[in-house]
Amino acid sequence: xxxxxxxxxxxxxxxxxxxxxxxxxxxxxxxxxxxxxxxxxxxxxxxxxxxxxxxxxxxxxxxxxxxxxxxxxxxxxxxxxxxxxxxxxxxxxxxxxxxxxxxxxxxxxxxxxxxxxxxxxxxxxxxxxxxxxxxxxxxxxxxxxxxxxxxxxxxxxxxxxxxxxxxxxxxxxxxxxxxxxxxxxxxxxxxxxxxxxxxxxxxxxxxxxxxxxxxxxxxxxxxxxxxxxxxxxxxxxxxxxxxxxxxxxxxxxxxxxxxxxxxxxxxxxxxxxxxxxxxxxxxxxxxxxxxxxxxxxxxxxxxxxxxxxxxxxxxxxxxxxxxxxxxxxxxxxxxxxxxxxxxxxxxxxxxxxxxxxxxxxxxxxxxxxxxxxxxxxxxxxxxxxxxxxxxxxxxxxxxxx
Amino acid sequence: xxxxxxxxxxxxxxxxxxxxxxxxxxxxxxxxxxxxxxxxxxxxxxxxxxxxxxxxxxxxxxxxxxxxxxxxxxxxxxxxxxxxxxxxxxxxxxxxxxxxxxxxxxxxxxxxxxxxxxxxxxxxxxxxxxxxxxxxxxxxxxxxxxxxxxxxxxxxxxxxxxxxxxxxxxxxxxxxxxxxxxxxxxxxxxxxxxxxxxxxxxxxxxxxxxxxxxxxxxxxxxxxxxxxxxxxxxxxxxxxxxxxxx
Ligand SMILES: Nc1ncnc2c1ncn2[C@@H]1O[C@H](COP(=O)(O)OP(=O)(O)OP(=O)(O)O)[C@@H](O)[C@H]1O
Ligand SMILES: [Mg+2]
Numbered sequence: 001x002x003x004x005x006x007x008x009x010x011x012x013x014x015x016x017x018x019x020x021x022x023x024x025x026x027x028x029x030x031x032x033x034x035x036x037x038x039x040x041x042x043x044x045x046x047x048x049x050x051x052x053x054x055x056x057x058x059x060x061x062x063x064x065x066x067x068x069x070x071x072x073x074x075x076x077x078x079x080x081x082x083x084x085x086x087x088x089x090x091x092x093x094x095x096x097x098x099x100x101x102x103x104x105x106x107x108x109x110x111x112x113x114x115x116x117x118x119x120x121x122x123x124x125x126x127x128x129x130x131x132x133x134x135x136x137x138x139x140x141x142x143x144x145x146x147x148x149x150x151x152x153x154x155x156x157x158x159x160x161x162x163x164x165x166x167x168x169x170x171x172x173x174x175x176x177x178x179x180x181x182x183x184x185x186x187x188x189x190x191x192x193x194x195x196x197x198x199x200x201x202x203x204x205x206x207x208x209x210x211x212x213x214x215x216x217x218x219x220x221x222x223x224x225x226x227x228x229x230x231x232x233x234x235x236x237x238x239x240x241x242x243x244x245x246x247x248x249x250x251x252x253x254x255x256x257x258x259x260x261x262x263x264x265x266x267x268x269x270x271x272x273x274x275x276x277x278x279x280x281x282x283x284x285x286x287x288x289x290x291x292x293x294x295x296x297x298x299x300x301x302x303x304x305x306x307x308x309x310x311x312x313x314x315x316x317x318x319x320x321x322x323x324x325x326x327x328x329x330x331x332x333x334x335x336x337x338x339x340x341x342x343x344x345x346x347x348x349x350x351x352x353x354x355x356x357x358x359x360x361x362x363x364x365x366x367x368x369x370x371x372x373x374x375x376x377x378x379x380x381x382x383x384x385x386x387x388x389x390x391x392x393x394x395x396x397x398x399x400x401x
Numbered sequence: 402x403x404x405x406x407x408x409x410x411x412x413x414x415x416x417x418x419x420x421x422x423x424x425x426x427x428x429x430x431x432x433x434x435x436x437x438x439x440x441x442x443x444x445x446x447x448x449x450x451x452x453x454x455x456x457x458x459x460x461x462x463x464x465x466x467x468x469x470x471x472x473x474x475x476x477x478x479x480x481x482x483x484x485x486x487x488x489x490x491x492x493x494x495x496x497x498x499x500x501x502x503x504x505x506x507x508x509x510x511x512x513x514x515x516x517x518x519x520x521x522x523x524x525x526x527x528x529x530x531x532x533x534x535x536x537x538x539x540x541x542x543x544x545x546x547x548x549x550x551x552x553x554x555x556x557x558x559x560x561x562x563x564x565x566x567x568x569x570x571x572x573x574x575x576x577x578x579x580x581x582x583x584x585x586x587x588x589x590x591x592x593x594x595x596x597x598x599x600x601x602x603x604x605x606x607x608x609x610x611x612x613x614x615x616x617x618x619x620x621x622x623x624x625x626x627x628x629x630x631x632x633x634x635x636x637x638x639x640x641x642x643x644x645x646x647x
Binding site: 004006007010011014015308309312313314315316317318319320322393394395397398399 | 453456482483489490501515517518562
């Protein structure tokens with residue numbers, strides 16, 4: 001069938017302004033649509049991913065110094081022995097961050113000495129031999145830290161940490177082939193992987209959710225520490241209450257800044273992800289709607305300003321469906337032009353997001369689906385005015401001068 | 402040979418009423434007429450008498466309320482919209498007072514419009530476009546836009562477009578209405594040339610000079626053909642009608 005594309009294109013070339021503007025709008029909408037859908041997909045995936053830790057019975061006490069006379073190392077060991085002796089406590093440790101909350105640190109690990117080769121970024125946590133038990137994380141290979149390997153906090157000195165434990169996910173990222181156990185990674189000093197544990201969500205700082213490295217050092221360089229406590233089932237709130245009071249009164253120069261249960265941390269993380277997803281969906285839906293309005297408006301304008309031409313086409317033999325096709329093809333040309341530009345834009349934005357926000361590389365299936373969806377709704381938007389054009393009677397060819 | 406066998410256009414008691422909320426306009430009142438194949442007929446009559454209505458119905462641009470209409474031996478009174486489009490495309494060539502060229506398309510593409518709707522192959526279309534532009538003397542202007550041509554030239558392009566599909570019937574509504582008399586004569590020459598090649602021509606015109614050049618004159622007044630005798634083959638002198646445009 002001879003779709004009248006060439007004459008349509010030459011007509012478009014003579015009056016390009018409106019079509020170009022709408023094509024630009026299509027391009028921007030497509031770029032936002034595709035990347036927003038990709039981000040939403042990641043967020044939903046995060047909501048569906050298991051935390052991998054016992055969030056039900058675990059809470060955090062945040063202790064911070066009120067003056068620089070606060071002896072952090074002494075306070076940490078004092079608090080730990082109090083907590084470990086407290087009725088209802090199953091395990092307790094001191095850490096540098098809180099899982100699921102965005103509070104914590106991250107580390108760059110290299111596969112070769114001298115910080116050469118591939119750099120793998122991961123969240124880091126530091127805690128002692130009770131850390132795994134407190135989180136409810138299980139050892140899959142190798143061993144836990146021994147008490148004599150734990151480096152207490154020393155002001156002004158960054159503990160070297162010669163042994164580390166990694167999650168299964170990080171082990172695979174570091175060593176996609178073969179076992180990571182016993183291998184050495186480099187970040188400041190060489191570190192030997194002595195244990196691999198089940199995946200759990202670390203502090204969630206933008207690195208892949210399960211990639212966490214654990215150091216056998218106790219924290220304190222920021223003037224405080226997090227006490228992570230796991231209780232026996234059902235005892236969480238009572239223990240939290242009691243521990244907060246005791247520790248709040250125990251240190252002359254230190255205070256309990258706040259407490260948080262991991263159950264609420266998980267809820268907050270999920271609702272943050274959900275809110276981002278909802279916001280993106282709303283913004284994108286609005287942009288798509290405005291884009292459809294653009295196509296609708298352009299087609300309506302073209303139909304309105306070409307009434308006599310349409311009548312002439314009808315007089316010369318165009319069927320109603322030829323008129324509909326005419327305007328749908330015209331819309332499709334604008335959409336195709338916009339989609340072409342929009343694809344480039346979408347990939348550029350996707351690359352930028354990958355580089356700056358640790359978003360996985362844009363899946364091209366999303367781009368393809370975005371093009372199809374936007375073209376589809378765009379054609380639907382053009383359909384109504386195209387249909388109205390088809391109903392213009394052929395007699396306007398002779399009746400309008 | 403009977404008349405009906407050779408009739409290109411035969412209308413019997415055609416009525417057309419335009420209805421608006423307030424008034425009914427009886428544009429045609431049981432109008433009957435016949436145009437034989439190969440004839441050149443000029444239609445005249447006062448303004449508002451129903452000439453355009455007649456031509457629109459003849460060209461299947463409008464439907465009518467009562468009566469029957471046979472075009473080239475086929476009853477076309479009740480056809481689907483698609484079938485009417487197809488007959489317009491294949492059997493009829495229109496020439497409009499306002500030329501009705503598509504301003505965004507060059508001359509070549511303008512003449513191409515009806516041929517594309519006919520789903521003709523490109524080489525065949527090119528051949529027809531070139532030969533019809535040749536006939537109207539505008540083969541050298543194929544890449545021009547309508548706005549780059551004079552009114553007379555634009556109307557010649559419209560004539561090329563009307564004949565490119567080799568129609569049996571040419572319908573022209575005041576084709577010279579927007580042109581000076583010199584241009585008008587040129588257009589008339591072309592229509593005569595086309596008629597001489599065997600195409601039936603029905604021309605609505607206010608211009609008595611042009612009307613006289615037609616084989617036969619038909620007068621429509623108040624929605625009816627004024628004198629049934631005008632159905633005869635002989636050219637008739639235009640009867641004096643008060644309010645007639647001439
Ligand atoms: N779409 C319409 N709606 C209502 N009335 C109409 C319509 N078209 C034509 N008429 C009326 O029908 C009558 C015949 O109109 P028509 O256009 O056929 O006249 P005409 O002979 O071509 O006139 P003119 O010489 O001015 O072109 C007129 O009274 C006109 O007002
Ligand atoms: Mg008229």
